[in-house]
Amino acid sequence: MSFQIDDQTKKDLDIFGTYKSGKSVFDLFDLTTCKGGQDKLYKFLSEPMTDLEKIKERKDAVLFFRNHVTSRLNIDKDSLDYAVYYLKDRNSSVRRASKVWSAERSIMNKLNPSQSYHVVENGVNSLVNILKTLYAFSSNLSKEVEDSNFPLLLKKDNDKVLEIFTIEEFQNALKVKSLKPYDVDVYDSIFRYYQSRNIQFLINLIYEYDALQAIANAADKYNLAYPEVLPRSANCLDAEGLFHPFVENAVANNVSFGGDSNLLFITGPNMAGKSTFLKALGVSAYLAHAGFPVPAKRMKISLISGLCTTINISDDIQSGYSHFYAEVLRVKYVAAQLKENNNLLVIFDELFRGTNVKDAYDGTLAIVSAFARIKSSFFVISTHIIEAAESLSANENISFRSFEIREVDGHPTYTYKLKEGISTDRLGMYIIRKERVVEMINEVLTTNPEDINIENNK
Known part of the structure; x- marks a missing residue:
């Protein structure tokens, strides 16, 4: 059963809209660092739950980030934005690459710089760096946190991350120091085709971590309690x-x-x-x-x-x-x-x-x-x-x-x-007297003599 709430209630409580107060509850928690994290936070807040286990899972996940500040994931926002833009762009992607074709494409780009080539080259480099950061984060979590202290929701996702990085293509990406033209085309086909589902899972997980960390930060900022x-x-x-x-x-x-x-x-x-x-x-x-x-x-x-x-x-x-x-x-x-x-x-x-x-x-x-x-x-x-x-x-x-x-x-x-x-x-009459409302009305008669004449002629 979904949590029952209507628009009038959301408006009364200023959950999303900025009404008379100029603020919303969403604004208080929106300490996210990227658009995807913001969207994930909105989804979390827009869907209250009636399942005790799911409520506890999310609360425990937020608490974990609250109590493990040093374990938080720090992804460069610009790199993430560029990687997401690159993943969505399909104008210059390749399914299969050859060294000769990649070398020719690289030379042509130097002679006549191409925006599409630039997107792929920088997108692949950004995504490789993000994967390295995420893998280091997940590996540290599995080493530092005992299973008994690991929230079920986070452990399940973290195990999936480590499982993905056992795949050969992802293992090789972790070893990359610099990408040659052929490497760029190879990883482009891996990221946008052959491993696109796993890549999307990892990006979505980064968004989720961003939202959870934002909630934890808001709890500290506004001195909130975990119910x-x-x-x-x-x-x-x-x-x-x-x-x-x-x-x-x-x-x-x-x-x-x-x-x-x-x-x-x-x-x-x-x-x-x-x-x-x-x-x-x-x-x-x-x-x-x-x-x-x-x-x-x-x-x-x-x-x-x-x-x-x-x-x-x-x-x-x-x-x-x-x-x-x-x-x-x-x-x-x-x-x-x-x-x-x-x-x-x-x-x-x-x-x-x-x-x-x-x-x-x-x-x-x-x-x-x-x-x-x-x-x-x-x-x-x-x-x-x-x-x-x-x-x-x-x-x-x-x-x-x-x-x-x-x-x-x-x-x-x-x-x-x-x-x-x-x-x-x-206190109604006290406030009326304090604000001199009646006196101000009576003063109208002294400042407008014609009103007095009208009154006397009746």
């Missing part, structure tokens, strides 16, 4: 020091729920940190299932089959949908997904914010109560409607958290820290 993904039966979501990687000097929070309490209900006033926290949690769950490190000090999560968020939903003018109707359709969509797959992480930020308070209260109460009964999935829902949280407080399936507000010198201060319980803070 533990547990079997579905563990039914837990436990994170310590969770933070959003886009936020500078982010305040970290702890969150833990599962078992009988499968729904986390979060309250707090606007700007207290609810949306940022929900995004951090969603990003971490996504990354964990892609086999990537996560923005936290520590994280355990039981295997889920999909992720669905509603954080930045908007109205649909073309379809004639209001914001509220778009929200209702989104809840309906989630219900349909749960019917097909009841092992999801569902995140809603400010449920039913697009309607009046009464309908929002009633709708929140009904939807949250229904979600809480589905114990095979996790739900995280935020609201600033305190009354809804208070009405749900007797439900044992729901855990309540709120974002703390402290008063300093008579003014509220955001701590961005998650705490137990339900928030009773209401």
Whole structure:
């Protein structure tokens, strides 16, 4: 079963697109050195997994490069780019070469330099150097790393590399010191025809190593942790020091729920940190299932089959949908997904914010109560409607958290820290007064006397 995720969720979490933040999760990890490595990284991140063994294999491979910095593969980018360009170019390739033909071609090139000859000559030389580097890397790995410490995924690929280099043509390539014209044509036919499948495997493996090393580098750069993904039966979501990687000097929070309490209900006033926290949690769950490190000090999560968020939903003018109707359709969509797959992480930020308070209260109460009964999935829902949280407080399936507000010198201060319980803070009117909104409107009357006359004539 593939990991279930839709475009709305990817957009909410900024996985690939650079939306309001100007950043994407992909950008954070894109420390690759070549285009092929970048493409491989994109593929890794775009396909979260539901197979515990495969998740562990990728995580262990990244961890290996994290812990064996000296064992990392260093391929010259320019040589690799040229070799790939040469392999794709078929305008001047030969299947069989002879010494006489090669000598004549070399002489003709000196008399009348040819771009196609230059591509082959430099491409073969670049590829020979790459093969030498890759063989040295793989040989060192097999000597330095015990089988017990060698991730299965890397060991399997490394064994295949060493097996390829037992082939006579590859052994001879390792001994090359300088290539004569005939040698260039011989290796050209080997690389682009007779051993093209093995050559392509080695190039793809270099891309994969580049992507894995980039992930490991990003983990160090952003202080990310390697999560533990547990079997579905563990039914837990436990994170310590969770933070959003886009936020500078982010305040970290702890969150833990599962078992009988499968729904986390979060309250707090606007700007207290609810949306940022929900995004951090969603990003971490996504990354964990892609086999990537996560923005936290520590994280355990039981295997889920999909992720669905509603954080930045908007109205649909073309379809004639209001914001509220778009929200209702989104809840309906989630219900349909749960019917097909009841092992999801569902995140809603400010449920039913697009309607009046009464309908929002009633709708929140009904939807949250229904979600809480589905114990095979996790739900995280935020609201600033305190009354809804208070009405749900007797439900044992729901855990309540709120974002703390402290008063300093008579003014509220955001701590961005998650705490137990339900928030009773209401800061809407405080913010309106602080920004002098009403006063500014009233000042219109003093600066526009005609408005006063109109008012007096009524």
